[in-house]
Amino acid sequence: MSLHISAAPVLEPRTLAEALDLRASHPEAMPLAGGTDVMVYLEGGVIDPPRFLNLWGIAELGGLSRTGDALRIGALVTHTDVVRSPDAQALAPALVEACRTVGAVQIQNRGTIGGNVVNASPAGDTLPVLLALDAEFELHSAARGQRRVPAAQFWQGYRRMDLAPDELLVAVHVPAPSPGDRTFFRKVGTRQAQSISKVVLGARVRLDAATGTVTEARIAYGSVAATPVRCPATEAALIGRRRGDLAAAADTVATEIRPIDDVRSTAEYRLAVAVRVLRGWLAAV
Numbered sequence: 001m002s003l004h005i006s007a008a009p010v011l012e013p014r015t016l017a018e019a020l021d022l023r024a025s026h027p028e029a030m031p032l033a034g035g036t037d038v039m040v041y042l043e044g045g046v047i048d049p050p051r052f053l054n055l056w057g058i059a060e061l062g063g064l065s066r067t068g069d070a071l072r073i074g075a076l077v078t079h080t081d082v083v084r085s086p087d088a089q090a091l092a093p094a095l096v097e098a099c100r101t102v103g104a105v106q107i108q109n110r111g112t113i114g115g116n117v118v119n120a121s122p123a124g125d126t127l128p129v130l131l132a133l134d135a136e137f138e139l140h141s142a143a144r145g146q147r148r149v150p151a152a153q154f155w156q157g158y159r160r161m162d163l164a165p166d167e168l169l170v171a172v173h174v175p176a177p178s179p180g181d182r183t184f185f186r187k188v189g190t191r192q193a194q195s196i197s198k199v200v201l202g203a204r205v206r207l208d209a210a211t212g213t214v215t216e217a218r219i220a221y222g223s224v225a226a227t228p229v230r231c232p233a234t235e236a237a238l239i240g241r242r243r244g245d246l247a248a249a250a251d252t253v254a255t256e257i258r259p260i261d262d263v264r265s266t267a268e269y270r271l272a273v274a275v276r277v278l279r280g281w282l283a284a285v
């Protein structure tokens with residue numbers, strides 16, 4: 001069956017191998033997952049690709065399961081699938097919270113985790129959490145097989161990422177938490193649903209069981225730069241601090257993020273909220 005969106009033809013692979021072959025032979029074809037970003041760009045005249053590569057329904061791109069010590073989330077897994085997954089609730093509750101805030105139910109039912117990652121919006125809600133959880137992205141190409149890229153190295157500039165023109169994102173791998181891990185997600189927007197983030201925070205600290213001191217920290221924000229960003233100085237300021245004495249480290253954030261003014265918010269508001277939300281969580285860890 002051939003499907004048409006706009007005037008552009010749609011390639012319809014049935015397997016991952018077919019999709020990768022088509023990706024290599026038609027690098028101009030835009031991958032299409034749930035289409036919740038693509039349709040908006042198309043409608044707004046932002047994109048006009050000569051053809052699409054429809055990924056929807058390819059079994060190898062689906063599935064959410066626990067494999068060994070990690071969660072494997074197929075690229076086509078929807079936000080609703082993540083929210084409803086007992087494995088995701090157990091191993092990655094902060095990611096579940098992020099998926100719960102994407103758009104509203106209709107968007108969550110159709111929008112995929114892979115689409116969120118590759119759309120690479122600085123305001124994408126799952127991105128800071130995937131950074132905080134040290135997720136890895138499994139990328140495949142017909143010519144070179146598969147490779148894994150840590151989230152920390154994937155987004156390289158405004159909507160620019162470590163993804164070759166012949167590659168597809170196949171899965172997201174999220175390591176299982178250690179017993180001492182505490183994780184957090186918070187989105188600050190204008191309203192509860194259908195709200196693009198003004199500031200979005202994904203965070204994780206690992207506490208030593210005996211001493212209650214922080215041995216590892218990941219602090220990541222979205223909507224404050226051209227890409228989702230980690231805050232290494234704040235993370236360093238947390239290492240060695242004891243539970244109950246963490247909140248002051250949040251002030252370091254003000255030295256390492258430089259949000260901008262735009263239609264959704266002001267730089268001043270974003271910075272104040274970024275510090276405040278982190279401080280509030282650290283005080284409660």
Ligand SMILES: Cc1cc2nc3c(=O)[nH]c(=O)nc-3n(C[C@H](O)[C@H](O)[C@H](O)COP(=O)(O)OP(=O)(O)OC[C@H]3O[C@@H](n4cnc5c(N)ncnc54)[C@H](O)[C@@H]3O)c2cc1C
Pocket residue numbers: 030031032033034035036037038039040055075076101102103104107110111112113114115116117118119123124125126167168169170194195196197
């Ligand atoms: C009304 C509305 C509200 C929204 N609210 C939010 C929100 O609150 N938070 C938020 O983060 N996002 C939001 N979005 C954006 C969007 O829903 C999400 O980014 C969603 O996860 C995109 O997934 P998708 O499957 O629809 O991606 P698509 O639109 O199909 O694709 C997005 C991009 O990723 C590429 N792509 C998709 N899958 C792959 C793959 N496996 N390999 C390689 N490239 C791929 C496509 O080529 C395209 O460039 C909203 C969108 C709408 C329309």
